[in-house]
Amino acid sequence: QVQLVESGGGLVQAGDSLRLSCAASGRTLSNYAMGWFRQAPGKEREFVAAVHRSIGMTYYADSVRGRFTISRDNAKNTVYLQLNSLKPEDTAVYYCAASSKLWGSKESEYDYWGQGTQVTVSS
Numbered sequence: 001q002v003q004l005v006e007s008g009g010g011l012v013q014a015g016d017s018l019r020l021s022c023a024a025s026g027r028t029l030s031n032y033a034m035g036w037f038r039q040a041p042g043k044e045r046e047f048v049a050a051v052h053r054s055i056g057m058t059y060y061a062d063s064v065r066g067r068f069t070i071s072r073d074n075a076k077n078t079v080y081l082q083l084n085s086l087k088p089e090d091t092a093v094y095y096c097a098a099s100s101k102l103w104g105s106k107e108s109e110y111d112y113w114g115q116g117t118q119v120t121v122s123s
């Protein structure tokens with residue numbers, strides 16, 4: 001079992017930055033691909049970013065590529081999502097997830113989920 005706890009969300013203005021953290025316990029994150037998803041009010045949860053289980057390659061949704069950066073610190077058993085140049089449409093609950101696959105962009109590919117952290121971007 002892997003327990004995931006997100007933090008770092010908040011209320012910011014358009015153009016600001018945030019760094020989300022996802023701390024894991026129970027298992028070492030180096031054995032998992034890690035992903036971030038988000039869910040805006042009234043919308044389905046969508047893929048944001050992922051990092052490959054072993055080779056460190058990263059993947060991004062088109063809507064965030066160039067603005068968001070996913071990274072992992074295996075020594076701290078933590079995954080991060082750096083959010084830059086935030087837009088009001090980035091407002092959502094952000095979830096981190098762990099997958100035993102090499103990587104994934106679908107919810108069904110992830111085995112463990114955190115509870116989420118709210119990001120609100122005002123215009």
